[in-house]
Amino acid sequence: MSFFFGKEGLPLESRDKAFVAAKAAQDKKAKDVIVLDLHGITTIADFFVICSGESTPQVKAIEEHVESKLAEHGAGLLRIEGLRYCNWVLMDYGDVIIHIFEDEMRAFYELEKLWIDARRIDPDSHTAL
Secondary structure, eight states: OOOOTTTTSSSEEHHHHHHHHHHHHHHHHHHEEEEETTTTTOOOOOOOOEESSSSSHHHHHHHHHHHHHHTTTTTTOOOEEOTTOOSSSEOSSEEEEEEEEEHHHHHOOOHHHHHSSSSEEEEESSOOO
C-alpha cells in the first residue's frame, strides 16, 4: 500500500486516492466510472479507475480535473500517456492507474473483461476526501 499525504497532512491511502480520482471524473460527467481492486491479482497497481467521455474535449477535461483534485491531496502524477489524441489517457500514480477513454476506445479494448477477476467497487460506495 502506498501513501500520499492528504489535506490534513495524513497519509492518503491508495483506496482513497482511487476514490478521489473517481469522484473527480464524475464531477466532469464521466460515464460508467468504475474502480477495480487489483490486490492479489497483479503487482502493477492496487487499483484501476476506468471511465469514459463522449468526446476528446471531455476526456481532456476529465484528465485535468482528476490531476487537479489528486494534486490537492498531495498525490503526484508519475507518468501520463495519451494526451496527444485524448482517446485513451492513462494516468499513473504508482498504486493507482486511471484510464480515461473515449467511448469507442473503451468498447474496443474492454479493460473490464481483461481484469475480470478484479473486484469491482462502486465509486459511490465510498466517501471521497
